[in-house]
Amino acid sequence: MPxxxxxxxxxxxxxxxxxxxxxxxxxxxxxxxxxxxxxxxxLSDLGVAVVDADPTQMSLLGSASEEESPILAIEPEQVMxxxxxxxxxxxxDVSVEYLRGYQEGVAQLINHLVPTQPAEASKAIxxxxxxxxxxxxxxxxxxxxxxxxKVAILDTGIELQHPDFVGRKITAKSFIENEDVxxxxxxxxxxxxxxxxxxxxxxxxxxxxxxxxxxxxAKVLSNEGRGTDSQILQGITWAIANGCDVIxxxxxxxxxxxxxxxxxxxxxxxxxxxxxxxxxxxxxxxxRRNQGIINPVSxxxxxxxxxxxxxxxxQLQVANFSTQGINLDGGQxxxxxxxxxxxxxxxxxxQYRTIxxxxxxxxxxxxxxxxxxxxxxxxxxxxxxxxTRTAKRLPLPSVDVGAGLVQAPQ
Amino acid sequence: MxxxxxxxxxxxxxxxxxxxxxxxxQAEGFQVEQGMIEIGxxxxxxxxxxxxxxxxxxxxxxxxxxxSFQLAPPDSxxx
Numbered sequence: 001m002p003x004x005x006x007x008x009x010x011x012x013x014x015x016x017x018x019x020x021x022x023x024x025x026x027x028x029x030x031x032x033x034x035x036x037x038x039x040x041x042x043l044s045d046l047g048v049a050v051v052d053a054d055p056t057q058m059s060l061l062g063s064a065s066e067e068e069s070p071i072l073a074i075e076p077e078q079v080m081x082x083x084x085x086x087x088x089x090x091x092x093d094v095s096v097e098y099l100r101g102y103q104e105g106v107a108q109l110i111n112h113l114v115p116t117q118p119a120e121a122s123k124a125i126x127x128x129x130x131x132x133x134x135x136x137x138x139x140x141x142x143x144x145x146x147x148x149x150k151v152a153i154l155d156t157g158i159e160l161q162h163p164d165f166v167g168r169k170i171t172a173k174s175f176i177e178n179e180d181v182x183x184x185x186x187x188x189x190x191x192x193x194x195x196x197x198x199x200x201x202x203x204x205x206x207x208x209x210x211x212x213x214x215x216x217x218a219k220v221l222s223n224e225g226r227g228t229d230s231q232i233l234q235g236i237t238w239a240i241a242n243g244c245d246v247i248x249x250x251x252x253x254x255x256x257x258x259x260x261x262x263x264x265x266x267x268x269x270x271x272x273x274x275x276x277x278x279x280x281x282x283x284x285x286x287x288r289r290n291q292g293i294i295n296p297v298s299x300x301x302x303x304x305x306x307x308x309x310x311x312x313x314x315q316l317q318v319a320n321f322s323t324q325g326i327n328l329d330g331g332q333x334x335x336x337x338x339x340x341x342x343x344x345x346x347x348x349x350x351q352y353r354t355i356x357x358x359x360x361x362x363x364x365x366x367x368x369x370x371x372x373x374x375x376x377x378x379x380x381x382x383x384x385x386x387x388t389r390t391a392k393r394l395p396l397p398s399v400d401v402g403a404g405l406v407q408a409p410q
Numbered sequence: 411m412x413x414x415x416x417x418x419x420x421x422x423x424x425x426x427x428x429x430x431x432x433x434x435x436q437a438e439g440f441q442v443e444q445g446m447i448e449i450g451x452x453x454x455x456x457x458x459x460x461x462x463x464x465x466x467x468x469x470x471x472x473x474x475x476x477x478s479f480q481l482a483p484p485d486s487x488x489x
Contacts, residue, residue, distance in 0.1 A: 156481070186484045225481025229417055230444060230453040232479070237446040250489075251479045263472040267419040268449045275448070285488050299477075321488050357489040359481075 008079040013058055015049040021070035022047050028070055033057040050077060109395070125314050130206045132314045133194070133338030133364055139209045139371070139408040146210025146370035151195055152239035152247045153363065154232060155188035157181040157219035159347040162189065163202040165215075172217040173238055175231045184223025186346045190353065191250050192217060193345030195363035195370075203352065207344045209367025209408070216244050221251060229264075236268060240277050245373050245383075247272070248366035249281040249306075250359035252298030261302040261330035269305035276379035280366045282358035283308045283333055284323040296326040297333060304330050307384055310401055311339020311361040318400045322358060325399040334384075335391055336401035337361035337368075368408045375409045413455045415476035416440070416464070420450040424469030428452070431469035438463055 017025035022044055029040060029051060039052040051058075061074060125132035134140040158165065158172060160182050172181040183189045196215050197208020218235035221227040232251070239247050269279050284298030301308035310333045311319035319340045325332040339361030346353035365387070372386050373379060388403035396404075420431050425447075432445050432452055442454040453476065456464065464473045482489050 185481065187481055187489055190489070221479065221481060225483070226478060228415070228478045229476040230415070233417070233446060233449065233451055233453065234444060237448045237451075240448045251481065253477060253479050262474060264417045264419045264451060264474045267472060268451060271449050285482075355489050356487055357482075359489045 007076075009076045010079060011052075012077040013051045013053060014075050014077050015051055015061075015071060016073040017047045017049060018070045018072055019047050025049070025070035029061070032060050127205050127343065129204055131338075131343050133342055133360075134206065134209065136314070136316065136338060137209075137364060137368060137406055137408055138410060139364070139368060140206070142371055142408040142410055144371040144374050144409055145199070146196065146213030146367065146374055148214070149210065149246070149370040149373045150214045150216055150242065150244040151210060151366055151370050152216035152218055152235075152242070152244040153188065153192045153195055153366070154218045154220045154235040154239070154247060154249050155191050155251070156185040156221045156223060156225060157183040157188045158192050158215075158217045159183045159186075159189040159345065161348050162345055162351070164193070164198050164345055168198070168215065170215045170217055171242065172219070174219040175234045175238075176219050176222045176227070179219065179222055181217055181219045183219075183347050185221070185225050186350070186353065187225060187250065187359065188217065188219070188221070189347055190342075190344045190355065191248060191359065191363040193363075194342065194360060195248055195367040197345060201345075205343065207352075209364060210370040213367070213370045216242055227251065233264075233268065236272065236279070240272055240275055244277055245379055246366050246369045247277060247279045248363050249279065249300075250357070250362045252282050252284045252301050252358075254284065254286050255296050255299050255302060255327065255331070257296055257326055259296070259299075259327060259331075261304070262300055265300035266303040266305055266330070269300075269303050273305055273380040273384070278307065278369055278380060278383050279305075280307045280309060280362055280369065282362045283310045285311075285321040285357050285359075287321050287323050289318070289320050289322075294324045294326065297323045297331045302327065302331040304332070307365065307387070308332060308334045308402070309339075309358060309362045309365050309406075310336040311356070311358045312336045312394075312401065312405060313340035314338070316394055316405065318396060319356065319358075321356070322400065325402075332402065333398070333400060334402040335365060335388060335406050336394070336404060337364035337406045339364075365406050368406050371408050411457045411459060413441075414458045414461060415443075415455050416453070416461060417472075417474045417476050418452040418454075418464065418470055419472035420452065420469050421471035422450075425450045427469065431467065434467045434469070435464065438467065440464065
């Protein structure tokens with residue numbers, strides 16, 4: 001939507017005061033710009049003052065405030081109008097300005113979807129210091145690290161000899177008969193890496209989100225990558241019994257259009273949420289969008305109470321393989337995260353690998369959920385809401401990306 | 411007669427009596443594999459023909475056939 005350059009103002013100013021310094025802020029207003037009490041309306045519960053002063057007086061405030069200032073922001077008061085009803089087709093009375101703005105909006109959308117130069121479309125993101133996934137999710141700049149938050153990764157286990165995890169406290173248990181938690185596949189190590197990898201890995205770039213989170217590894221998939229419902233459910237139970245705040249499941253099975261979700265997993269996920277445990281799962285890789293093949297969200301990510309994660313690439317486009325919220329009965333995409341060309345840890349001696357999948361997007365969300373949990377103290381459903389509310393909205397359908405690109409708290 | 415692996419969700423009212431539900435299931439020929447109190451789920455197996463009788467047992471909320479998951483091979487590009 002084009003900016004309204006002719007915003008109608010009242011001549012007054014809105015002043016945002018720091019919540020714990022409202023009176024101090026009012027005093028500052030009085031002293032700096034010498035206003036009388038009648039010139040300022042203080043909405044103390046909101047920490048906002050509406051001030052009747054001229055631009056010269058207001059500019060004095062700008063120069064008076066410093067870092068610890070009780071005044072956080074100043075903006076001109078605008079006049080607001082009720083929105084007109086959308087006119088029905090056939091009896092439209094719109095201005096030329098409106099039509100030009102609409103035309104511009106459509107042109108911008110087309111330019112975005114159809115890049116004129118392929119080179120422009122693939123802006124490579126430098127990954128010398130930190131992976132692109134940590135950059136676009138703002139995990140790279142976050143001052144949170146998952147401290148005291150328990151993150152469980154239910155997968156093929158973990159590479160116990162990996163230099164990036166030696167010395168890191170890991171609680172692990174295998175639910176695969178005759179196999180221990182030592183990862184014999186790589187997938188599990190990759191997911192643990194993305195969710196909780198170290199701040200300073202033995203080799204750059206950094207690839208892990210919640211580098212201080214407490215890692216819980218449940219081996220629910222064998223070294224061949226196979227697991228049963230029973231093994232996964234046992235892993236979930238173990239994680240909940242251990243008080244895990246987030247459970248990351250980069251696993252799923254194909255669903256058919258029209259198929260509903262598992263009532264068992266849904267009941268489990270609801271019980272987990274009530275206990276303060278958020279379950280995050282991969283939406284599935286069954287699509288091949290370049291061939292016109294789009295498949296529905298996998299089981300059990302298709303459960304309403306499981307946060308289903310889609311994959312996007314470095315250009316913030318939906319990954320070719322990412323499933324879609326086709327099935328209206330459950331089966332929605334809730335959020336999106338980096339899932340193409342994701343670099344993370346792998347089993348030795350390979351040590352690191354770059355692969356694709358909604359499996360890679362999922363631990364990004366799990367790690368970022370840990371950061372949000374640490375900052376906000378929220379858990380379960382409230383943590384879910386925080387993740388979706390703070391997601392970066394993308395110019396893409398919500399059946400593909402849900403609320404948008406997950407963002408780490410700063 | 412073939413056996414099927416089954417997942418059972420215990421109803422909210424019976425969650426603190428999960429052992430009773432397990433007993434009732436066993437009486438119907440259900441072989442319990444796991445009873446998971448934290449999530450209120452019982453896994454096990456039973457003759458395929460008897461699956462439909464399980465839903466009528468007190469405390470049984472949902473009955474589903476157990477399935478399995480399979481990752482792509484380790485060398486696969488998409489995981």
